Amino acid sequence: MDYINRLDNFDGPAVGEVAIEAQLYEEAFAIFKKFNLNVQAVNVLLDSIQSIDRAVEFAFRVEEDTVWSQVAKAQLREGLVSEAIESFIRADDATQFLEVIRAAEDANAYHDLLKYLLMVRQKTKEPKVDSELIFAYAKIDRLNDIEEFILMPNVANLQNVGDRLYDEALYEAARIIFQFIANWAKLASTLVKLKQFQSAVDAARKANSAKTWKEVCFACVDAEEFRLAQICGLNIIIQVDDLEEVSEYYQNRGYFNELISLMESGLGLERAHMGIFTELGVLYARYRPEKLMEHTKLFSTRLNIPKLIRACDEQQHWKELTYLYIQYDEFDNAATTIMNHSPEAWDHMQFKDVAVKVANVELYYKAVHFYLQEHPDLINDLLNVLALRVDHTRVVDIMRKAGHLLLVKPYMIAVQSNNVSAVNEALNQIYVEEEDYERLRESIDLHDNFDQIGLAQKIEKHELLEMRRVAAYIYKKAGRWKQSIALSKKDNLYKDAMETASQSGDREIAEELLIYFIEQGKKECFASCIFVSYDLIRPDVALELAWMNNMVDFAFPYLLQFIREYTGKVDELVKDKIEAQKEIKAKEQEEKDVISQQNMYAQLLPLALPAPPMPGMGGPTMGGGFAPPPPMGVMGMPPMAPFGMPPMGSY
Incomplete structure (x- = not known):
């Protein structure tokens, strides 16, 4: 270090590098600093000595942008975001904006x-810078600055920024962005988050998207806010695919009346x-x-009947279910529903209309059992309707x-014209029980x-005389004459017997009956019988019996009638x-007269030519003689046959 301070004439960069390699970091820093190699010097502080504080102090001393830039990078690497940003600003270095943005967001x-x-x-x-700038404004709640910024020229990707703000729940800022770029769908979503429902509805109206309408509605x-929800809902339910979703959303939250x-x-x-x-029908159900x-009656032609049928069946609305079956021409199901869920679903007039249209014949008889159990007083009315089908x-x-x-007697009377054996026997049985011999x-x-x-045998011993008389009448119709007469004789019904x-x-x-009357001393009956059986009884038998039994007086009218009849016959x-x-x-x-008339016409006709001579007819004969001439007629001419025919005897 002493040499570094005293000596000046040496290669500073080379010696500084040697010092770094020798791990003499302070000496290297002193060399770079002495030779004004500030970048290398600050790098030694940052990389080798690893003292950011000394680096910052050194940067303040030298005030070089490159030095500040190196310090800023080191601070950024150490997570000193605020200090790094300040250093980048001092360095006026914009090259590392991506790393700075990332670090600032993390911090x-x-x-x-x-x-x-x-x-x-x-x-x-x-675009990244402008976009991040708007996002930063939003994060620090400087909304006015956002409005001013987007009005100025910028290259921000406003759509992405708006989406990001929305995702980050920065709804006010997102509202500004979406409103500016006229993204009404996202604006509506944003306003919903801000609880500005009226504005959200207005935005949804501009967006006019089913997804947006649903979001705002829900x-x-x-x-x-059911009034606004209804405005949205009216724009959703016109789409068939979205209707059910709206209905379920309301119902899951219990808002039935509003739906x-x-x-x-x-x-x-x-x-x-x-x-x-x-759907409204289902909700009503x-x-x-x-x-x-x-509702069903008013709009029966505009309903999806099968769907509403399922809803009514599920909710047990049998009357309405029956009506829907009828409208859908499912008469068998309608009849079954009425019978299974009476009296709620039953209406007599409606059931009669349905009964005549069912396809399953067994339902007719099920209906008979049903009415017999539930409405016996109306069973004849039902049977009269079904008369042609059962x-x-x-x-x-x-x-x-x-x-x-006996309950269906009116029905049987109405259908007896079909001459069905079971009906006839049933009615006859009823008449016997009621002793209604006339019927x-x-x-x-x-x-x-x-x-x-069988009927005659059943009533021939009936206690009522008229019934026994009917039995005799039946025997008579069946050709059992003797049985009929015997029964009539037993009851003294002599007229019927005759x-x-x-x-x-x-x-x-x-004649046996005639003898019976004689044996019984019934003279008047004897007289009546020979008249009633006038064509059957032989006169000689009748007169013989009358003479032998002293009843000629009673047979005399018969005799007179007989004589008168035969006299008339002779006269005829x-x-x-x-x-x-x-x-x-x-x-x-x-x-x-015809012959005379023919002769008269013959006289009036013109003369006919003589016939050619023939043997034996006048003229020379084969023997050489002459035959006598034919007889001459009027005026000396041979007689002519009528109508120009040859005269008689000319052949």
Whole structure:
């Protein structure tokens, strides 16, 4: 060190390097300092002696930019960000701005960084610098400076800066940036963060993006700003894909009434679609069931019916579910729902309309069971509607098994014209039980498809006379004459017996009945019987029986009638014969008149040429003689046949 201080004439840089290699750092520093090699000197302090304080002191002494720059770099490496930035400013060194920015951000030294960036900006036009400058302003809350800065010429990437400010939750600064660059979507998001919901809605309107609308809407919902949320929501629900998301967001937070109000407002939109009407129906099903039916009826053509059907089924709104099934032409499901969820879903008039349209035939009979159990007073009305579709035999069997056959008597009367055996037998059974013999006889007359003999056997011993009479009538219709007559005789119904015998056409039966009356001493009946069976009973038998049983007086009217009948017949025969003779004479006279007329016409015709001579007809004969001439007619001419024919005898 003594030599260094005393000697001047030596190669300072070379000796300084030798001193560093020999680790004589103080001597090296003294040599560089003596020869004014300030950069090398400060490097020895920083690198070898590692004393930043002495380096700073040395920099203050020499006041050289390069020295300050070296000090600043060393300070930056040591994490002395503020001191490093101050040193860079003293050095007027802008080359290390990237490292300085990075270090300042890590150390949150934005006040110092701001001074450095202002210095750097004077030397270079880098987007990074301007961008970091704005960010630094935001970090130290100098918003007015940001507004002034962006109004001046700059090369900052404002979009990136705005995004970065937003990510760093520097929303006021981000608002300034996004508003300046007219990025309405990000501005709306920023305003939402700032709780400036009205301004956020205005920004969203300018952005007109579904994503932005949803963000603002959901933020307003969370803040319970439902009026603003509805404004946003109306711009979202017109998109089918976003409607469900909005609905779920409201519902998950329990804002059912507000959501319903939003959907009701959406019905009046020009771009209202099926999804809005359907979603409102689903909401009514869940939260306002009293409005569901009215909504369904008003907008049935604009609903997604399957979706609403699922909602009504889930919420157990059976009446509305039935109506939707009908509108969707699912009549089988509608009928099943009504029957499974009566009385809530049941309406008689509606069920009748549905019942006639179902495709599954089994539902008809299920409906019969349902009405039998729930509404027996209306079962005939239902059956009359289904009369053309149901199997009457099966319906009768159902009612018979249930023990309520009498309940459907009006229905059976209405369909008896089909002449179904089961219906006929059921009605006949009812008439027998009710002893309504008039209806029973009418049924038997009009509808013959039933077990006639079985019914007759059932009622032939009935305590009511008219019923036994009906049994005799059935036997008569079935051709069992003897059984019918025997039953009528047993009940002293002689008129019926006579009529049956007459209708039988059997002479033996009629004469047996006649003998029965004689045996019973029924003289009047004897007289009536021979008249009723007039065509069957032989006259000689009738007269013989009357004479032998002293009943000639009662048979005398019959005898008179018989004589009168036969007299009439003889008269008719005589008359017929006379008329036949008259016809023969008239015919003969007519033939004579025809011949006379023919002769008259023949006389009026012109003369005919003589016929050529023929053997035996006049002229020379084969024997050489002459035949006699033909007879001459009027005026000496041969007679002519009528209408120009050759005269008779000319051949």
